Amino acid sequence: MAIRIPSLLVLATLAFACMPGCEKAAPPTSGTPAPVTPTPATTTFTIGYSQCNRGEPWREQMDKDIERNAAKEPSIKLLMKDAQNDALAQQGHVKEYISQKIDLLIISPKDSSLTQTVAEAYDAGIPVIVLDRAVEGDKYTCFIGADNRVIGKAVGEWVVQRLAGKGAIVELKGLGSSIPAADRSEPFREVVLKAGHAIVYEADMEWLGDKAREKMQAALALHREKNSIQLVYGANDPAAIAAYYAAKDAGREGEILFVGVDALPHEGIEAVKNGLLAATFEYPNGTDVAIATAMRILKGETVEKKIVLGTRLFTKDNLPSGGEAVK
Amino acid sequence: MSDGSPRRRFGLPPPEVLFAFAALGLVLLFGSLFNANGVFFQPAVHADALWQIAGFGILACGLTIVILAGGIDLSVGSVVALSGVIFTIASIREELPPVVSFGLAIAAGTGCGFLNGVMVAHLRLQPFIATLAMMAFARGLAKSSLLSGGVKIQRMPPPSEIEILNAKLDLAGLHVSLGTCIFLACFLATFVALRHFRFGRHVYAIGDNAQAAWLSGVPVKRTVVWAYTACGLLAGIAGVLFAGLERQGNPDGGAGYELTAIAMVVVGGTSLSGGRGGVTLTLLGALTIGYVRKILDLNGIATPAQHMITGGIIVVAVLVPKLLSRGLLHRDPGRP
Numbered sequence: 227m228a229i230r231i232p233s234l235l236v237l238a239t240l241a242f243a244c245m246p247g248c249e250k251a252a253p254p255t256s257g258t259p260a261p262v263t264p265t266p267a268t269t270t271f272t273i274g275y276s277q278c279n280r281g282e283p284w285r286e287q288m289d290k291d292i293e294r295n296a297a298k299e300p301s302i303k304l305l306m307k308d309a310q311n312d313a314l315a316q317q318g319h320v321k322e323y324i325s326q327k328i329d330l331l332i333i334s335p336k337d338s339s340l341t342q343t344v345a346e347a348y349d350a351g352i353p354v355i356v357l358d359r360a361v362e363g364d365k366y367t368c369f370i371g372a373d374n375r376v377i378g379k380a381v382g383e384w385v386v387q388r389l390a391g392k393g394a395i396v397e398l399k400g401l402g403s404s405i406p407a408a409d410r411s412e413p414f415r416e417v418v419l420k421a422g423h424a425i426v427y428e429a430d431m432e433w434l435g436d437k438a439r440e441k442m443q444a445a446l447a448l449h450r451e452k453n454s455i456q457l458v459y460g461a462n463d464p465a466a467i468a469a470y471y472a473a474k475d476a477g478r479e480g481e482i483l484f485v486g487v488d489a490l491p492h493e494g495i496e497a498v499k500n501g502l503l504a505a506t507f508e509y510p511n512g513t514d515v516a517i518a519t520a521m522r523i524l525k526g527e528t529v530e531k532k533i534v535l536g537t538r539l540f541t542k543d544n545l546p547s548g549g550e551a552v553k
Numbered sequence: 554m555s556d557g558s559p560r561r562r563f564g565l566p567p568p569e570v571l572f573a574f575a576a577l578g579l580v581l582l583f584g585s586l587f588n589a590n591g592v593f594f595q596p597a598v599h600a601d602a603l604w605q606i607a608g609f610g611i612l613a614c615g616l617t618i619v620i621l622a623g624g625i626d627l628s629v630g631s632v633v634a635l636s637g638v639i640f641t642i643a644s645i646r647e648e649l650p651p652v653v654s655f656g657l658a659i660a661a662g663t664g665c666g667f668l669n670g671v672m673v674a675h676l677r678l679q680p681f682i683a684t685l686a687m688m689a690f691a692r693g694l695a696k697s698s699l700l701s702g703g704v705k706i707q708r709m710p711p712p713s714e715i716e717i718l719n720a721k722l723d724l725a726g727l728h729v730s731l732g733t734c735i736f737l738a739c740f741l742a743t744f745v746a747l748r749h750f751r752f753g754r755h756v757y758a759i760g761d762n763a764q765a766a767w768l769s770g771v772p773v774k775r776t777v778v779w780a781y782t783a784c785g786l787l788a789g790i791a792g793v794l795f796a797g798l799e800r801q802g803n804p805d806g807g808a809g810y811e812l813t814a815i816a817m818v819v820v821g822g823t824s825l826s827g828g829r830g831g832v833t834l835t836l837l838g839a840l841t842i843g844y845v846r847k848i849l850d851l852n853g854i855a856t857p858a859q860h861m862i863t864g865g866i867i868v869v870a871v872l873v874p875k876l877l878s879r880g881l882l883h884r885d886p887g888r889p
Contacts, residue, residue, distance in 0.1 A: 281696070286703055393692075402857060430856035436799055436806065443601045444850035447592050464705075471800055475719055476597070492704065500709035 271330065271524050272303045274323035278336035278359070279311035287490055288334070288358075288511035295517040302517070309336060317343040324350050330520050334358045341365075353523045355516050364531070368519055370512040372535040374409030377487055377507050380552045382412075382417025384505060385457060385485065389423060393456035395427040396445045398438045398469060400461040407433075410461045410487060426455065430532050431465045438465035442472035457483045463494035463506055470502045489540050489549070498540050508538040508549065559647040569822040569830065572874035573837035576820065580844050580866075590601070591853040596727050598847070603729065604719075606843030607736035608633070608794045610836065612814035613821075614743040615666075615787030617835040620818055621747070623760040623781045623827030624673060624680035625727045628665060628687035629814060635695040635809030636662045636792025641706035641802030644714050651714035658796075659789040665691050666785015670778030688811070699754040707801035718797025739787055743832045746783070756780055760827025817842050821869040841870070 273296065280289055281449040289306065296304040305328065309316035313336045320343045323331055331347050333340065345365035348354050354366040385395070395418060400407030407430075415425065427445035431438035438460060449455050458473075460466030466486030473479040483504040488494050494506035512535050519529050538549040584593045592598060612629045619626045640658035643649045649657075663685055672683035696703045710716075721728040747753035755776040758766035767773045796802050821838025823830025845866055849859045 281703060283704055318740065402855070429850070429853070432856065435801075435803070436795070439799070440605060440846070440850060443605075444847070444853075447595060447598045447601070447851060448589055448853075450592070450595070468799065492707075496707075496709055502709055 253320065254384065261544045270303050271301055271302060271326045271520075272305060272326075273330045273332060273520055274305045274320075274326065274328040275307070276316055276319045276323070276331070276333040276335075277306065278313075278316055278334055280308040281311060283490060283493070284296070284488065284509070284511065285405075286511055291460060291511055292332070292513040292517065295514050299479070299517060301520060302520070311336060313337060313339045320344065320347055324352065328352060330355070330435060330524060332357060332516050334521065335361055338362050353520075355519060355523075357512055357516055367523060368529050368531060368533065370515050370519065370533045370535065372510050372512065372537070374406045374509070375413050376534070376552075377509060377537045378410040378413035379417060380539065381459060381485060381487065381507055382414040384507075384539060385414075385418055385459065386421040386423070388483065389456055392455060393418075393423045394426045394449065395423055396442065396455055396458045396469070397425050397457065398431045398441055398460045398465045399428060400430075401432045402430045407461060414459060431460070431468075433462055433465070435464035435468035438468040439472045442469040443476075444478045446473060446478060452478070453481050455482050457485065460484065460486045462486060463488045463490065463503070466503055466506070467493070467497050470497075489538065495540060495545070498542055499545055500544065505539060505541045507552070510535045510537065565707070569834060569874060570837075572877070573820075573834045573841070573858060575820050576870050577837050577841045577844070580841050580848070584844060584848040584851075587848065587852050592851055593848070598851070600721070600728050600730065600733070600849040603733045603736075603822055604798065605847070606839055607730075607732045608791045608808065609813050609817060609843065610839040611738045611739045611787050611794065612810060613817035613835045613839050614739050614832055615784035615791075616811075616814050617821075617823055617827050617830065617832045618743065618756060618780045619680070619784045620815075620823055620825060621760045621827060621830060622756045622777060623763060624777070624780065625668060625684060625815070625825070626666075626781065626784050626788075627681065627684040627811050628669060628691055629635065629791070630663045630782065630807040630810035630812075631688045631691035631695065632662050632785060632788040633792040633795055633810055635665065635691045635700075635790040637796035637806060638695045638701045638706060638802040638804050639800075640793045640796050642700060642711050645706055645708045645802075651717075654714060655793060659786060661787015662792060663782055663786040666782040666788065667778065669785060670781030671759050674774040674777040675814075692804075694726050701802065701804040703804055705801045705803050706801055711800045715797050718794060732797060735794060736788065739790060740832060740836050743783075743787075746834055752776065752779060757828055760829075762828070765841040813842065816867050820867055822871075822874060828829065828873055838870075842866075 275292060277285060277289055280286055294302065296302045308317040309319055316336055317340060320331065320333065324347050330353045332510050333344060333356045335344065337359065338361055341361040341363055344354055344356065344361050345363065348365040356366050356369045358371050360369055360371065397411065399411050426449055429441035431441050442458065445455065458466060458469045460469055463486035466484045470479055470484045484502065486494050486503050486506045487509055489506045489508035494503065497503040498506055513536065515533060519533065522529050537552050539552050540549040544550045588594060615629065616626055616788050636658040639661045640654050643654035643657050644651065669684050669687050672678045695701060720731050722731060722734060747756065752820050755771045758771050759773055759776055763773055782810050795806060799806065817839040818824060820841055821830065821834035823834050845863060846859065849862060
């Protein structure tokens with residue numbers, strides 16, 4: 227740090243200088259076009275991967291994971307492009323891949339406006355795996371995505387099993403207008419309310435840790451007697467972690483369990499390891515399944531049109547063994 | 554009390570200070586009426602509220618200087634992220650001594666402010682455009698692979714220089730966090746700079762009429778550069794505070810904070826057209842906006858409704874004093 231920042235001006239100049247280099251450059255295609263008909267053993271398959279926005283931490287991890295998973299298959303050459311949350315840029319990326327004649331396209335589309343472009347690739351004979359966010363119609367080979375409703379229900383069931391007797395729960399929900407927020411909340415509430423637990427405070431933290439802290443402080447002030455809150459469910463890990471720190475500042479972190487969703491290695495998992503969170507549920511990015519499915523497609527197998535990913539529960543106990551799949 | 558209008562003729566506090574007090578008083582009255590079964594009367598709630606206000610309040614102090622000088626600074630939210638990221642990289646990743654971590658973070662903020670000032674004063678860019686550019690640049694820098702690489706910088710448990718910002722000082726039974734004290738210190742420094750230094754008089758003169766100020770010998774360019782630099786410095790301090798509060802350096806943090814801080818300045822009664830207002834008003838405005846949020850949270854008001862109510866309060870807080878002072882006190886007949 228001290229060496230890297232002698233002064234802000236130098237840093238600023240550096241940043242300007244490296245800006246073009248900061249983009250995820252695709253490795254240069256090595257002269258010969260990829261063979262169209264796959265032949266076993268020595269063939270390399272070129273997979274074009276189109277990310278809609280590497281800027282989000284979850285998607286940053288997704289990119290790292292797909293690189294790691296692809297590296298395990300010696301026959302795969304992975305090209306990567308990041309559209310930086312711009313649907314038009316992503317359409318351009320897909321078209322570049324089509325003209326490059328890649329063997330397979332993996333795309334995590336920004337939104338359904340990519341439907342037409344994905345169909346173009348599919349019609350050009352390129353198998354397409356759509357990851358996480360769906361496109362319309364059926365002109366793709368396989369959709370792979372997680373289901374937030376499955377996660378919401380899994381959290382609810384874990385909470386019911388974990389809380390003895392009737393518990394008082396604080397729910398910190400995701401942005402009110404977003405579908406994942408509703409999907410992570412509704413099944414959870416159904417399960418815990420049916421089991422007789424009470425949700426004593428609920429608030430929209432807009433997916434943001436700083437908002438979650440403010441809401442949690444209000445919850446703690448409203449329920450100020452010791453043990454008047456048993457559990458906090460944060461719809462994402464940053465919220466659950468922020469709630470933990472709010473409770474810690476009030477000296478009450480010991481009496482409350484904190485549960486989050488996402489299970490990113492440097493966030494939720496780290497928080498479970500350090501005892502901040504009692505549990506976190508993975509929202510899987512499906513890159514391992516995507517690469518495995520890609521291999522099956524490239525070998526000529528037919529695959530399911532839709533693969534729904536399950537979730538994994540991480541607690542301090544099962545962390546060393548890599549979490550536990552939730553059925 | 555007034556650091557407001559230099560044209561003040563009476564010994565009484567000027568009306569804008571009275572209005573700002575009235576607005577805060579009304580909000581606190583609402584808090585006492587809708588007290589969530591007495592929760593509002595707990596000292597801890599107020600200690601929390603003040604700590605939450607602190608970071609925004611510091612941003613608002615800096616913005617007050619810039620706005621009084623007839624400018625605006627849209628970059629403070631991004632500077633919060635940049636300074637927070639630098640602070641946490643220095644303290645968590647590089648494990649540098651706390652003084653160095655604080656120093657680097659605040660230097661980064663000051664540097665951004667200085668560049669803003671140079672762009673406005675010397676390159677003659679409009680403040681809106683210059684600071685909009687800095688807003689984009691500082692955000693990019695915070696997220697770039699040079700610094701955070703787009704990921705949050707955190708360690709669990711956090712290092713002591715982050716925890717110390719959350720330390721509570723026992724002031725006559727009220728447990729005030731260190732961050733709140735830093736906010737008060739920043740407020741006092743801004744107050745003194747505006748009230749008791751030539752710099753302050755120059756800021757008001759430039760905001761009132763830059764041409765006239767220049768003709769009467771005010772060093773306009775130098776003062777404008779200093780004003781933006783001070784704003785950047787305060788944003789750097791705020792960035793450290795927010796990082797302390799959140800126990801992390803978040804390259805995506807601080808988004809939209811500039812608008813909250815501007816709202817605090819405006820609700821206090823400082824004019825966006827420059828030259829009129831003061832940091833005491835901003836303190837009152839910061840408390841008003843901050844307490845509105847706290848009271849709505851305590852009463853479990855849903856977030857969309859909170860946004861709408863805050864919007865309404867901004868309009869009322871600006872409109873009512875304007876109408877009253879025009880109607881009752883006949884001030885500024887010449888102004889539109």
